Amino acid sequence: MRIALITGASSGLGRTMAGEIVRTERNIDGFWLIARREDRLARTAESLPWPCHILPLDLTDPAAFPKLREELTQSGVEVGILINCAGFGRIGNYEKVSMEESNRMIDLNCKAAVDVTMTCLPFMKAGDRILQICSTAAFQPFQHLNVYAASKSFLYSYSRALRMELLPRGIVVTAVCPYWMKDTEFIAGAESGYGPGERPAIRNFALSVRSDKVASRALRDSRLGLAVSTPGLVCTIHRAFSKLLPKSVLLYIWELIRGV
Numbered sequence: 001m002r003i004a005l006i007t008g009a010s011s012g013l014g015r016t017m018a019g020e021i022v023r024t025e026r027n028i029d030g031f032w033l034i035a036r037r038e039d040r041l042a043r044t045a046e047s048l049p050w051p052c053h054i055l056p057l058d059l060t061d062p063a064a065f066p067k068l069r070e071e072l073t074q075s076g077v078e079v080g081i082l083i084n085c086a087g088f089g090r091i092g093n094y095e096k097v098s099m100e101e102s103n104r105m106i107d108l109n110c111k112a113a114v115d116v117t118m119t120c121l122p123f124m125k126a127g128d129r130i131l132q133i134c135s136t137a138a139f140q141p142f143q144h145l146n147v148y149a150a151s152k153s154f155l156y157s158y159s160r161a162l163r164m165e166l167l168p169r170g171i172v173v174t175a176v177c178p179y180w181m182k183d184t185e186f187i188a189g190a191e192s193g194y195g196p197g198e199r200p201a202i203r204n205f206a207l208s209v210r211s212d213k214v215a216s217r218a219l220r221d222s223r224l225g226l227a228v229s230t231p232g233l234v235c236t237i238h239r240a241f242s243k244l245l246p247k248s249v250l251l252y253i254w255e256l257i258r259g260v
Ligand SMILES: NC(=O)c1ccc[n+]([C@@H]2O[C@H](COP(=O)([O-])OP(=O)(O)OC[C@H]3O[C@@H](n4cnc5c(N)ncnc54)[C@H](OP(=O)(O)O)[C@@H]3O)[C@@H](O)[C@H]2O)c1
Pocket: 007, 008, 009, 010, 011, 012, 013, 014, 034, 035, 036, 037, 038, 040, 057, 058, 059, 060, 084, 085, 086, 087, 088, 089, 108, 133, 134, 135, 136, 177, 178, 179, 180, 181, 182, 184, 185, 186, 187, 189
């Protein structure tokens, strides 16, 4: 059995990715769906026409990985597509976002993505694919998203290097770098440190993209074997500018944009 294993499948992009795989991918026989909320994973599974195995795991808990390895070994499945989508961000400066939340971001966005990837790789073969869901925030530092942007830069850099290491095995790794998506739970979570009367440090989510567009473009780019997917106009332009302009200039441009 060749499966698509998706982390963060209980909502947002991860859930949308599963539906898009049904529409566009061949030779996948079922899903393994990972997130913390079991009821929401069950809802994702109910929406899919293929067999689903639900794994309610907190990926910031190191005990999750021996459990996942054990299940993969017992089942004998091949991981045809791995999508590391679980992730979260917090808006605010160094005083607003606590050390605990910052550490949790690093644990989920960086460490868990590496650990899921390393756990799955022994169960992958030539022709299989990995999509690491980074962000356009990977392309430069962002004040008031400092740890989040750094965590996505880590994942981007890891993905690019891993891709080269996996070329001889015929496994494709794509770093997916979307702009804001408003139709997921991400932005509400990112703003959760602000009370009703408070003005968040980032208020401008104009030109945001829809998660179904991100999912279809990211999967297309992965099928094409691209190293980086920028699913949308803003993140594509941002990627180009981040190569052309010094980081200090990009930081000041962001300072102008973020509070508008
Ligand atoms: N939305 C945006 O503007 C945007 C832009 C660029 C990149 N991204 C990236 O896209 C990815 C998906 O985000 P989204 O927009 O779809 O947000 P979302 O709706 O909040 O989805 C996040 C997913 O991560 C899971 N998750 C969170 N903590 C977890 C943990 N400790 N263990 C296991 N799973 C956990 C959540 O499920 P549970 O709560 O059930 O665990 C949920 O399924 C993230 O990596 C995010 O950084 C988002």
